Amino acid sequence: xxxxxxxxxxxxxxxxxxxxxxxxxxxxxxxxxxxxxxxxxxxxxxxxxxxxxxxxxxxxxxxxxxxxxxxxxxxxxxxxxxxxxxxxxxxxxxxxxxxxxxxxxxxxxxxxxxxxxxxxxxxxxxxxxxxxxxxxxxxxxxxxxxxxxxxxxxxxxxxxxxxxxxxxxxxxxxxxxxxxxxxxxxxxxxxxxxxxxxxx
Amino acid sequence: xxxxxxxxxxxxxxxxxxxxxxxxxxxxxxxxxxxxxxxxxxxxxxxxxxxxxxxxxxxxxxxxxxxxxxxxxxxxxxxxxxxxxxxxxxxxxxxxxxxxxxxxxxxxxxxxxxxxxxxxxxxxxxxxxxxxxxxxxxxxxxxxxxxxxxxxxxxxxxxxxxxxxxxxxxxxxxxxxxxxxxxxxxxxxxxxxxxxxxxx
Numbered sequence: 001x002x003x004x005x006x007x008x009x010x011x012x013x014x015x016x017x018x019x020x021x022x023x024x025x026x027x028x029x030x031x032x033x034x035x036x037x038x039x040x041x042x043x044x045x046x047x048x049x050x051x052x053x054x055x056x057x058x059x060x061x062x063x064x065x066x067x068x069x070x071x072x073x074x075x076x077x078x079x080x081x082x083x084x085x086x087x088x089x090x091x092x093x094x095x096x097x098x099x100x101x102x103x104x105x106x107x108x109x110x111x112x113x114x115x116x117x118x119x120x121x122x123x124x125x126x127x128x129x130x131x132x133x134x135x136x137x138x139x140x141x142x143x144x145x146x147x148x149x150x151x152x153x154x155x156x157x158x159x160x161x162x163x164x165x166x167x168x169x170x171x172x173x174x175x176x177x178x179x180x181x182x183x184x185x186x187x188x189x190x191x192x193x194x195x196x197x198x199x200x
Numbered sequence: 201x202x203x204x205x206x207x208x209x210x211x212x213x214x215x216x217x218x219x220x221x222x223x224x225x226x227x228x229x230x231x232x233x234x235x236x237x238x239x240x241x242x243x244x245x246x247x248x249x250x251x252x253x254x255x256x257x258x259x260x261x262x263x264x265x266x267x268x269x270x271x272x273x274x275x276x277x278x279x280x281x282x283x284x285x286x287x288x289x290x291x292x293x294x295x296x297x298x299x300x301x302x303x304x305x306x307x308x309x310x311x312x313x314x315x316x317x318x319x320x321x322x323x324x325x326x327x328x329x330x331x332x333x334x335x336x337x338x339x340x341x342x343x344x345x346x347x348x349x350x351x352x353x354x355x356x357x358x359x360x361x362x363x364x365x366x367x368x369x370x371x372x373x374x375x376x377x378x379x380x381x382x383x384x385x386x387x388x389x390x391x392x393x394x395x396x397x398x399x400x
Binding site (some may be wrong): 032053118123162 | 310323
């Protein structure tokens with residue numbers, strides 16, 4: 001009897017507090033939705049502490065060195081030099097993206113919300129953070145690419161697939177935006193089958 | 201109150217657990233955003249009206265024979281109402297305003313603005329569609345790059361390369377210039393015979 005009353009009161013209290021929190025997260029009022037906050041953009045730095053920039057053509061060259069049959073590399077000719085994101089910031093971006101996808105129950109949905117949408121969303125979000133940091137005439141070294149995959153990687157089987165790539169101080173990294181998994185372009189098992197890359 | 205003792209270790213423990221449980225949800229470093237507008241897909245015989253990406257590319261090439269560079273990411277696209285298209289534009293404007301508040305009115309003039317905007321609006325539309333409907337098709341919102349050989353309202357025909365936002369709505373393709381805010385049906389777009397590329 002004593003335990004039952006205690007358990008009931010605790011359950012009520014816990015439920016009230018839990019739902020107060022959840023409502024704030026999911027936005028039950030004021031027609032708002034709550035998304036995880038991403039820390040301000042941080043660029044990798046060169047030897048004298050300036051933001052590290054790389055020539056967009058060197059990015060294309062790196063792609064073509066591992067994937068000679070790659071189709072078109074789409075980039076913005078108005079922005080010949082791109083800014084390299086700091087490694088820590090990139091990790092934070094992937095962490096926050098995963099929190100968002102989990103929190104909003106974002107799941108793969110054929111055609112309407114699939115790999116290209118995940119990739120575009122992350123890519124566009126990064127550019128906004130870059131602009132917010134004051135780099136309004138530049139572009140972050142983070143884009144997306146399409147592969148005609150022959151090997152399974154990051155839980156995604158063979159077939160046509162879109163992924164994110166990041167230009168880092170250690171070369172290009174390939175990122176599976178649905179899981180946050182990352183590897184060097186050199187180690188990516190489908191590197192030879194890149195169809196196109198987009199860094200607009 | 202015979203059985204209730206706030207000082208009882210179990211009560212203290214359970215209360216603390218409840219507080220941390222609820223409080224933890226409320227303080228995860230989130231930021232509030234306006235909810236996405238409710239999707240409005242055009243229906244035809246009780247089903248969403250859609251067209252294959254291949255046929256859309258063919259239509260575009262017929263209207264603009266010089267257009268070679270079309271990147272089509274999905275197999276099928278739904279027609280959406282013009283009202284939803286405009287609501288999505290409003291949401292995207294406000295989202296950008298919240299993430300990068302310092303951009304202000306100069307935003308649309310930034311290099312790459314329309315490109316990022318189109319990716320973001322595309323993501324928002326398809327995210328909204330996938331959350332609410334089970335339709336194996338995507339919303340066509342994307343980027344068009346054209347050479348301004350002919351004037352269009354306040355945009356001079358000076359031969360410069362210009363980015364436009366495009367969408368597929370109930371009345372066909374729509375072209376929007378984000379810098380001026382002016383829009384036009386694709387078939388009436390004065391520079392449709394000098395389009396350089398499209399991505400959606």
